[in-house]
Amino acid sequence: MATFRVKIPLGDEIELSEEMVKTLIAKTLGYSIIVSSAFVKLPQLIKVCASKSSSGLSFLGAFMELLAVTFNTSYSLAKRYPFSSWGEAPFLQFETASIAFFILWYSRQQKQALTFLFTYSLLVFLLVSGLVPITVLWYLQATNLPLAVAGKMIQARKNYINHHTGQLSIITSFLLFAGCVTRIFTTLHETGDKLIALTFIAAAAANFVLVAQIFYYWKNTNEFLLKEQKKKTS
Template sequence: MLELVALTGTMVYSITNNFPFSSWGEALFLMLQTITICFLVMHYRGQTVKGVAFLACYGLVLLVLLSPLTPLTVVTLLQASNVPAVVVGRLLQAATNYHNGHTGQLSAITVFLLFGGSLARIFTSIQETGDPLMAGTFVVSSLCNGLIATQLLFYWNAKPPHKQKKAQ
Protein backbone atom coordinates (compact mmCIF):
# COMPACT_ATOMS: atom_id res chain seq x y z
CA MET A 1 0.00 0.00 0.00
CA LEU A 2 2.87 2.39 0.79
CA GLU A 3 4.34 1.74 -2.64
CA LEU A 4 0.96 2.47 -4.19
CA VAL A 5 0.73 5.76 -2.28
CA ALA A 6 4.23 6.73 -3.43
CA LEU A 7 3.52 5.87 -7.06
CA THR A 8 0.19 7.66 -6.99
CA GLY A 9 1.82 10.75 -5.49
CA THR A 10 4.46 10.88 -8.21
CA MET A 11 1.93 10.31 -10.96
CA VAL A 12 -0.63 12.86 -9.73
CA TYR A 13 2.06 15.48 -9.02
CA SER A 14 3.52 15.02 -12.49
CA ILE A 15 0.15 15.17 -14.27
CA THR A 16 -0.92 18.21 -12.24
CA ASN A 17 2.31 20.02 -13.16
CA ASN A 18 2.01 19.01 -16.85
CA PHE A 19 5.34 17.18 -16.88
CA PRO A 20 6.07 15.13 -20.01
CA PHE A 21 4.92 11.50 -19.94
CA SER A 22 8.54 10.34 -20.15
CA SER A 23 9.16 11.82 -16.68
CA TRP A 24 6.35 9.91 -14.95
CA GLY A 25 5.21 7.12 -17.28
CA GLU A 26 6.97 4.38 -15.33
CA ALA A 27 4.98 5.40 -12.24
CA LEU A 28 1.77 4.76 -14.19
CA PHE A 29 2.82 1.26 -15.22
CA LEU A 30 4.17 0.40 -11.77
CA MET A 31 0.91 1.65 -10.26
CA LEU A 32 -1.09 -0.58 -12.62
CA GLN A 33 1.08 -3.55 -11.67
CA THR A 34 0.74 -2.79 -7.96
CA ILE A 35 -3.05 -2.47 -7.97
CA THR A 36 -3.25 -5.67 -10.02
CA ILE A 37 -1.15 -7.49 -7.42
CA CYS A 38 -3.29 -6.06 -4.59
CA PHE A 39 -6.44 -7.26 -6.33
CA LEU A 40 -5.00 -10.70 -7.05
CA VAL A 41 -3.90 -11.16 -3.43
CA MET A 42 -7.48 -10.49 -2.31
CA HIS A 43 -8.93 -12.62 -5.11
CA TYR A 44 -6.80 -15.65 -4.24
CA ARG A 45 -7.70 -15.26 -0.58
CA GLY A 46 -11.31 -15.66 -1.62
CA GLN A 47 -12.09 -11.96 -1.18
CA THR A 48 -12.88 -11.02 -4.77
CA VAL A 49 -15.68 -8.64 -3.79
CA LYS A 50 -13.30 -6.88 -1.41
CA GLY A 51 -10.73 -6.68 -4.24
CA VAL A 52 -13.25 -5.11 -6.61
CA ALA A 53 -14.23 -2.64 -3.88
CA PHE A 54 -10.54 -1.81 -3.41
CA LEU A 55 -10.15 -1.12 -7.14
CA ALA A 56 -13.27 1.07 -7.15
CA CYS A 57 -12.11 3.03 -4.09
CA TYR A 58 -8.64 3.51 -5.53
CA GLY A 59 -10.13 4.72 -8.83
CA LEU A 60 -12.32 7.18 -6.94
CA VAL A 61 -9.38 8.49 -4.89
CA LEU A 62 -7.34 8.87 -8.09
CA LEU A 63 -10.15 10.81 -9.77
CA VAL A 64 -10.46 13.14 -6.79
CA LEU A 65 -6.69 13.70 -6.65
CA LEU A 66 -6.60 14.52 -10.37
CA SER A 67 -9.63 16.79 -10.21
CA PRO A 68 -9.57 20.55 -9.66
CA LEU A 69 -11.12 19.87 -6.22
CA THR A 70 -7.72 18.85 -4.84
CA PRO A 71 -5.51 21.81 -3.94
CA LEU A 72 -1.98 21.86 -5.36
CA THR A 73 -0.59 21.90 -1.81
CA VAL A 74 -2.17 18.49 -1.12
CA VAL A 75 -0.71 17.06 -4.34
CA THR A 76 2.71 18.54 -3.50
CA LEU A 77 2.53 17.12 0.02
CA LEU A 78 1.71 13.70 -1.41
CA GLN A 79 4.82 13.87 -3.61
CA ALA A 80 6.96 15.19 -0.74
CA SER A 81 5.85 12.28 1.45
CA ASN A 82 7.84 9.99 -0.86
CA VAL A 83 11.10 11.28 0.63
CA PRO A 84 10.51 10.03 4.20
CA ALA A 85 9.13 6.75 2.87
CA VAL A 86 12.30 6.16 0.83
CA VAL A 87 14.58 7.17 3.69
CA VAL A 88 12.83 5.02 6.29
CA GLY A 89 12.66 1.99 3.99
CA ARG A 90 16.32 2.14 2.98
CA LEU A 91 17.62 3.01 6.44
CA LEU A 92 15.73 0.07 7.94
CA GLN A 93 17.44 -2.16 5.37
CA ALA A 94 20.85 -0.58 6.09
CA ALA A 95 20.37 -0.96 9.85
CA THR A 96 19.39 -4.62 9.41
CA ASN A 97 22.47 -5.23 7.24
CA TYR A 98 24.70 -3.54 9.82
CA HIS A 99 23.13 -5.44 12.72
CA ASN A 100 23.48 -8.77 10.91
CA GLY A 101 26.99 -8.08 9.65
CA HIS A 102 25.99 -9.15 6.13
CA THR A 103 23.46 -8.27 3.45
CA GLY A 104 21.77 -11.66 3.42
CA GLN A 105 20.33 -12.59 0.06
CA LEU A 106 20.18 -9.11 -1.47
CA SER A 107 20.69 -9.29 -5.20
CA ALA A 108 23.80 -7.34 -6.21
CA ILE A 109 22.37 -6.72 -9.67
CA THR A 110 19.14 -5.31 -8.25
CA VAL A 111 20.94 -3.09 -5.72
CA PHE A 112 23.31 -1.63 -8.33
CA LEU A 113 20.53 -1.16 -10.89
CA LEU A 114 18.43 0.68 -8.28
CA PHE A 115 21.41 2.87 -7.46
CA GLY A 116 22.23 3.58 -11.10
CA GLY A 117 18.58 4.14 -11.96
CA SER A 118 18.08 6.64 -9.16
CA LEU A 119 21.24 8.50 -10.26
CA ALA A 120 19.96 8.65 -13.83
CA ARG A 121 16.56 9.87 -12.64
CA ILE A 122 18.18 12.91 -11.00
CA PHE A 123 19.38 14.10 -14.38
CA THR A 124 16.30 13.12 -16.34
CA SER A 125 14.00 14.83 -13.84
CA ILE A 126 16.10 18.01 -13.98
CA GLN A 127 16.14 17.91 -17.80
CA GLU A 128 12.50 17.04 -18.34
CA THR A 129 10.78 18.82 -15.46
CA GLY A 130 13.19 21.30 -13.89
CA ASP A 131 11.29 20.59 -10.67
CA PRO A 132 13.44 20.70 -7.51
CA LEU A 133 11.05 18.44 -5.56
CA MET A 134 11.22 15.69 -8.18
CA ALA A 135 15.01 15.99 -8.46
CA GLY A 136 15.38 16.16 -4.66
CA THR A 137 13.39 12.97 -4.25
CA PHE A 138 15.82 11.17 -6.55
CA VAL A 139 18.87 12.73 -4.85
CA VAL A 140 17.69 11.34 -1.51
CA SER A 141 16.84 8.01 -3.13
CA SER A 142 20.32 7.87 -4.70
CA LEU A 143 22.02 8.57 -1.39
CA CYS A 144 20.04 5.83 0.34
CA ASN A 145 20.53 3.35 -2.52
CA GLY A 146 24.23 4.25 -2.50
CA LEU A 147 24.41 3.34 1.18
CA ILE A 148 22.92 -0.10 0.49
CA ALA A 149 25.28 -0.58 -2.50
CA THR A 150 28.25 0.38 -0.31
CA GLN A 151 27.16 -2.12 2.32
CA LEU A 152 26.83 -4.79 -0.35
CA LEU A 153 30.45 -4.17 -1.40
CA PHE A 154 31.66 -3.97 2.21
CA TYR A 155 29.94 -7.21 3.21
CA TRP A 156 30.61 -8.93 -0.13
CA ASN A 157 32.27 -12.05 1.34
CA ALA A 158 30.46 -12.02 4.70
CA LYS A 159 28.26 -15.02 5.28
CA PRO A 160 25.40 -15.40 7.73
CA PRO A 161 26.43 -17.50 10.72
CA HIS A 162 25.51 -21.16 10.42
CA LYS A 163 22.79 -22.29 12.77
CA GLN A 164 23.93 -25.24 14.80
CA LYS A 165 21.68 -28.25 14.90
CA LYS A 166 20.34 -29.15 18.29
CA ALA A 167 21.62 -32.44 19.66
CA GLN A 168 18.87 -34.97 20.19
Protein backbone atom coordinates in the same frame (compact mmCIF):
# COMPACT_ATOMS: atom_id res chain seq x y z
CA MET B 1 24.06 29.71 -27.17
CA ALA B 2 26.23 27.01 -28.71
CA THR B 3 25.04 25.16 -31.80
CA PHE B 4 25.94 21.74 -33.19
CA ARG B 5 25.99 20.55 -36.78
CA VAL B 6 24.88 16.94 -37.37
CA LYS B 7 25.33 15.16 -40.70
CA ILE B 8 22.33 13.06 -41.73
CA PRO B 9 22.49 9.93 -43.95
CA LEU B 10 21.46 11.82 -47.13
CA GLY B 11 24.57 13.97 -46.88
CA ASP B 12 22.96 17.20 -45.64
CA GLU B 13 23.67 18.84 -42.31
CA ILE B 14 21.21 20.07 -39.73
CA GLU B 15 21.93 22.62 -37.04
CA LEU B 16 20.90 21.89 -33.46
CA SER B 17 20.93 24.37 -30.61
CA GLU B 18 22.38 23.49 -27.23
CA GLU B 19 18.87 23.42 -25.77
CA MET B 20 17.69 21.02 -28.49
CA VAL B 21 20.63 18.69 -27.79
CA LYS B 22 19.85 18.72 -24.05
CA THR B 23 16.20 17.98 -24.77
CA LEU B 24 17.14 15.10 -27.07
CA ILE B 25 19.47 13.66 -24.42
CA ALA B 26 16.83 14.07 -21.70
CA LYS B 27 14.13 12.40 -23.81
CA THR B 28 16.46 9.52 -24.75
CA LEU B 29 17.52 8.96 -21.14
CA GLY B 30 13.92 9.31 -19.94
CA TYR B 31 12.51 6.67 -22.26
CA SER B 32 15.53 4.43 -21.63
CA ILE B 33 14.69 4.50 -17.92
CA ILE B 34 11.04 3.74 -18.66
CA VAL B 35 11.99 0.68 -20.75
CA SER B 36 14.53 -0.58 -18.23
CA SER B 37 12.16 0.01 -15.30
CA ALA B 38 9.90 -2.72 -16.63
CA PHE B 39 12.67 -5.13 -15.61
CA VAL B 40 14.61 -3.31 -12.88
CA LYS B 41 12.94 -5.11 -9.96
CA LEU B 42 12.43 -8.43 -11.69
CA PRO B 43 15.76 -9.80 -10.34
CA GLN B 44 14.50 -9.07 -6.82
CA LEU B 45 11.11 -10.66 -7.52
CA ILE B 46 12.70 -13.71 -9.11
CA LYS B 47 15.12 -14.11 -6.22
CA VAL B 48 12.32 -14.01 -3.64
CA CYS B 49 9.94 -16.28 -5.56
CA ALA B 50 12.62 -18.80 -6.57
CA SER B 51 13.83 -19.19 -3.00
CA LYS B 52 10.30 -18.81 -1.55
CA SER B 53 11.93 -16.70 1.12
CA SER B 54 11.85 -13.01 1.99
CA SER B 55 14.47 -13.26 4.73
CA GLY B 56 16.43 -10.08 5.29
CA LEU B 57 13.85 -7.93 3.47
CA SER B 58 11.87 -5.27 5.30
CA PHE B 59 8.16 -4.95 4.53
CA LEU B 60 8.03 -1.50 6.12
CA GLY B 61 10.93 -0.35 3.97
CA ALA B 62 9.30 -1.70 0.80
CA PHE B 63 5.94 -0.18 1.77
CA MET B 64 7.42 3.29 2.32
CA GLU B 65 9.22 3.05 -1.02
CA LEU B 66 5.91 2.01 -2.60
CA LEU B 67 4.12 5.04 -1.17
CA ALA B 68 6.83 7.35 -2.51
CA VAL B 69 6.58 6.05 -6.09
CA THR B 70 2.76 5.99 -5.89
CA PHE B 71 2.60 9.64 -4.84
CA ASN B 72 5.04 10.52 -7.62
CA THR B 73 2.81 8.85 -10.22
CA SER B 74 -0.40 10.55 -9.08
CA TYR B 75 1.25 13.98 -8.78
CA SER B 76 3.01 13.82 -12.17
CA LEU B 77 -0.18 12.57 -13.81
CA ALA B 78 -2.21 15.41 -12.32
CA LYS B 79 0.39 17.99 -13.37
CA ARG B 80 0.45 16.49 -16.89
CA TYR B 81 4.22 16.30 -16.95
CA PRO B 82 5.84 14.66 -20.02
CA PHE B 83 5.55 10.88 -19.76
CA SER B 84 9.29 10.60 -20.40
CA SER B 85 9.94 12.34 -17.07
CA TRP B 86 7.97 9.91 -14.88
CA GLY B 87 6.84 6.93 -16.99
CA GLU B 88 8.86 4.39 -15.02
CA ALA B 89 6.79 5.03 -11.89
CA PRO B 90 3.79 2.79 -12.78
CA PHE B 91 6.13 -0.12 -13.52
CA LEU B 92 7.98 0.42 -10.24
CA GLN B 93 4.63 0.60 -8.44
CA PHE B 94 3.57 -2.81 -9.72
CA GLU B 95 6.96 -4.40 -9.01
CA THR B 96 7.37 -2.85 -5.55
CA ALA B 97 3.80 -3.79 -4.58
CA SER B 98 4.52 -7.37 -5.69
CA ILE B 99 7.70 -7.48 -3.59
CA ALA B 100 5.87 -6.10 -0.54
CA PHE B 101 3.10 -8.69 -1.06
CA PHE B 102 5.56 -11.60 -1.26
CA ILE B 103 7.51 -10.36 1.77
CA LEU B 104 4.33 -10.87 3.78
CA TRP B 105 3.29 -14.02 1.93
CA TYR B 106 6.57 -15.86 2.46
CA SER B 107 6.66 -14.67 6.08
CA ARG B 108 3.52 -16.76 6.59
CA GLN B 109 1.29 -13.70 6.83
CA GLN B 110 -1.07 -14.57 4.00
CA LYS B 111 -4.09 -12.73 5.43
CA GLN B 112 -2.05 -9.56 5.91
CA ALA B 113 -0.70 -9.93 2.36
CA LEU B 114 -4.20 -10.07 0.86
CA THR B 115 -5.38 -7.17 3.04
CA PHE B 116 -2.42 -5.10 1.91
CA LEU B 117 -3.14 -5.84 -1.76
CA PHE B 118 -6.80 -4.83 -1.45
CA THR B 119 -6.09 -1.66 0.55
CA TYR B 120 -3.31 -0.51 -1.75
CA SER B 121 -5.49 -1.03 -4.84
CA LEU B 122 -8.16 1.24 -3.32
CA LEU B 123 -5.52 3.89 -2.56
CA VAL B 124 -4.23 3.88 -6.14
CA PHE B 125 -7.77 4.18 -7.52
CA LEU B 126 -8.48 7.16 -5.26
CA LEU B 127 -5.25 9.01 -6.13
CA VAL B 128 -5.63 8.70 -9.92
CA SER B 129 -9.41 9.22 -10.00
CA GLY B 130 -9.16 13.00 -10.02
CA LEU B 131 -11.05 13.24 -6.73
CA VAL B 132 -7.97 14.34 -4.78
CA PRO B 133 -7.16 18.08 -5.11
CA ILE B 134 -3.80 18.98 -6.67
CA THR B 135 -2.76 20.77 -3.48
CA VAL B 136 -3.18 17.53 -1.53
CA LEU B 137 -1.20 15.65 -4.18
CA TRP B 138 1.56 18.26 -3.88
CA TYR B 139 1.82 17.67 -0.14
CA LEU B 140 1.87 13.91 -0.73
CA GLN B 141 4.65 14.42 -3.29
CA ALA B 142 6.51 16.49 -0.69
CA THR B 143 6.52 13.47 1.63
CA ASN B 144 8.47 11.53 -1.00
CA LEU B 145 11.76 12.90 0.29
CA PRO B 146 11.44 11.46 3.82
CA LEU B 147 9.70 8.35 2.48
CA ALA B 148 12.40 7.67 -0.13
CA VAL B 149 15.16 8.01 2.46
CA ALA B 150 13.38 6.37 5.40
CA GLY B 151 12.29 3.32 3.37
CA LYS B 152 15.84 2.59 2.26
CA MET B 153 17.33 3.38 5.67
CA ILE B 154 14.96 0.94 7.37
CA GLN B 155 16.29 -1.76 5.04
CA ALA B 156 19.86 -0.56 5.63
CA ARG B 157 19.34 -0.73 9.40
CA LYS B 158 18.00 -4.27 9.12
CA ASN B 159 21.08 -5.22 7.06
CA TYR B 160 23.33 -3.69 9.73
CA ILE B 161 21.59 -5.58 12.55
CA ASN B 162 21.64 -8.89 10.63
CA HIS B 163 25.20 -8.38 9.31
CA HIS B 164 23.96 -9.64 5.95
CA THR B 165 21.62 -8.45 3.18
CA GLY B 166 19.54 -11.63 2.86
CA GLN B 167 17.53 -11.85 -0.37
CA LEU B 168 18.35 -8.26 -1.39
CA SER B 169 19.30 -8.25 -5.09
CA ILE B 170 22.53 -6.54 -6.17
CA ILE B 171 21.22 -6.11 -9.74
CA THR B 172 18.02 -4.39 -8.64
CA SER B 173 19.77 -2.19 -6.07
CA PHE B 174 22.40 -1.00 -8.53
CA LEU B 175 19.88 -0.32 -11.31
CA LEU B 176 17.72 1.69 -8.91
CA PHE B 177 20.75 3.77 -7.92
CA ALA B 178 21.71 4.39 -11.55
CA GLY B 179 18.11 5.22 -12.46
CA CYS B 180 17.81 7.81 -9.68
CA VAL B 181 21.05 9.51 -10.75
CA THR B 182 19.81 9.74 -14.35
CA ARG B 183 16.38 10.99 -13.26
CA ILE B 184 17.96 14.01 -11.53
CA PHE B 185 19.01 15.36 -14.94
CA THR B 186 15.83 14.46 -16.83
CA THR B 187 13.57 15.89 -14.11
CA LEU B 188 15.36 19.23 -13.96
CA HIS B 189 15.43 19.56 -17.74
CA GLU B 190 11.91 18.40 -18.60
CA THR B 191 9.88 19.66 -15.64
CA GLY B 192 12.10 22.02 -13.69
CA ASP B 193 10.43 20.63 -10.55
CA LYS B 194 13.11 20.95 -7.85
CA LEU B 195 10.96 19.08 -5.33
CA ILE B 196 10.98 15.92 -7.46
CA ALA B 197 14.68 16.38 -8.31
CA LEU B 198 15.54 16.65 -4.61
CA THR B 199 13.64 13.42 -4.00
CA PHE B 200 15.73 11.62 -6.63
CA ILE B 201 18.96 13.00 -5.14
CA ALA B 202 18.00 11.63 -1.72
CA ALA B 203 16.86 8.31 -3.22
CA ALA B 204 20.15 7.98 -5.13
CA ALA B 205 22.14 8.47 -1.93
CA ALA B 206 19.97 5.95 -0.05
CA ASN B 207 20.27 3.36 -2.84
CA PHE B 208 24.03 3.81 -2.84
CA VAL B 209 24.10 2.85 0.85
CA LEU B 210 22.30 -0.42 0.06
CA VAL B 211 24.65 -1.21 -2.83
CA ALA B 212 27.65 -0.58 -0.57
CA GLN B 213 26.17 -2.85 2.12
CA ILE B 214 25.66 -5.69 -0.36
CA PHE B 215 29.35 -5.65 -1.22
CA TYR B 216 30.44 -5.14 2.40
CA TYR B 217 28.33 -8.06 3.69
CA TRP B 218 28.86 -10.25 0.59
CA LYS B 219 30.61 -13.10 2.43
CA ASN B 220 28.21 -13.05 5.40
CA THR B 221 25.21 -13.03 3.07
CA ASN B 222 26.42 -16.04 1.09
CA GLU B 223 27.01 -17.97 4.33
CA PHE B 224 23.54 -17.05 5.62
CA LEU B 225 21.77 -18.05 2.39
CA LEU B 226 23.66 -21.33 2.30
CA LYS B 227 22.57 -22.14 5.87
CA GLU B 228 18.97 -21.20 5.01
CA GLN B 229 19.01 -23.47 1.98
CA LYS B 230 20.38 -26.38 4.01
CA LYS B 231 17.58 -25.95 6.56
CA LYS B 232 14.96 -26.22 3.81
CA THR B 233 16.48 -29.36 2.32
CA SER B 234 17.14 -31.12 5.62
